[in-house]
Amino acid sequence: MNATSAGTALESFDADWQDWHAAHERNRAHPHGFLAVTHLHWPGAEATPLEGAPGTWRVDNGVVRVVLEPDESLQRDGQELNTEGGTAVTFGPLEERSGINLASGDTVIEVAKRGGEYIVRPRNPGNPLLQEYQGTPAYTPNAAFSVAGTYVPFEVPRTTTVGAAVEGIQHVYEAPGEIRFKLAGQELTLTAFNGHAPGSLSVLFTDQTSGRTTYQANRSLSVVPAADGTVHLDFNRAVNLPCAYTDLATCPLPPAENRLPVPIEAGEKIPYERQDQK
Incomplete structure (x- = not known):
């Protein structure tokens, strides 16, 4: 790829992210969200x-x-x-x-x-x-955090119990498989839950930015595996769950194995109203 093509691809990558982020912000600020x-x-x-x-x-x-x-x-x-x-x-x-x-x-x-x-x-x-919502800050989109992976189904879906953002309850999910990928020179694995949209998977995770520049409890990434198991993980589209904004949410916490040992300097950061928790 020559310099001109690379520049055009980067501009397209940035523009696509900007459109996605704007739509996500509009949905988040819905009058009854x-x-x-x-x-x-x-x-x-x-x-x-x-x-x-x-x-x-x-x-x-x-x-x-x-x-x-x-x-x-x-x-x-x-x-x-x-x-x-x-x-x-x-x-x-x-x-x-x-x-x-x-x-x-x-x-x-x-x-x-x-x-x-x-x-x-x-x-x-x-x-x-x-x-009073001011929007959610995010890292500048970076193609280095948009990586390929492989979805590997479990022989039998695994019942997985995780904690919640409020004390006293637990969430129980069926984990159909895991996603394997490489980032920052490390081989990494994430347990995936079934997503909201048909055929999609939802990944809850923390990383080495959690509690520093990103929300400490969790972030979420939605992915859709191809028929051959290949999957695209664009961490630039990692988003906060409701518990990052309000104590009136019951969000699930990530399973222990989804605490990534690398910094994911991509996606949404700590919301403005929670900056004092950094």
Whole structure:
């Protein structure tokens, strides 16, 4: 490749990253995204009002039950649930890591299951964390941190238990395989979990920048293996999970084997509002 071609390729690499990062920032700052979360509630067996949400809430026989007063509104998919001037509504049972979104005025009420427990998280676009969000700093894109690897499936998916950003719960994932790659002259391996998109894998990791220039608990990278097992790991697209921004998140921590012994000076850094934690 001559100098002109190399320069054009680098410009394209940078431009692609800029477009991706801008889109990721727009998604992060969605009016009802995780920056809008105002409370994290763990309803129990006793009916209790939850700040930021209408009604009284309890968990009973594996489902969530809400009793609404006559003047309270709660909608699902645009349909008003409080149709009788005071209604009891049931949600669930829900699968682990699944959830539903309900509407109450400008607020979205997330009902989900995390670590085997139900959570209720109101999301309001007026939340100061969202209103004051300045964007997330990131390393200048560097093609040296965009590397090829090989996805090696396990003979049987491995049940993997990891900690969480909040105390008292654990997350259990099925790890279908591992990704092997070389970086900074070292042979490295990362355990992969199934990703959100079909055919994708999610990798949680820390590295030698964690707690210094990048968030100390975790970062995440999404990859899609080819049919022959080849995979492209672009660490310039390593992103923060919600727990990097708010204490109202239940994010998983990486498995112990995903603590990389090299500095990954690529991808997102510590958010502005967490710079004091460096």
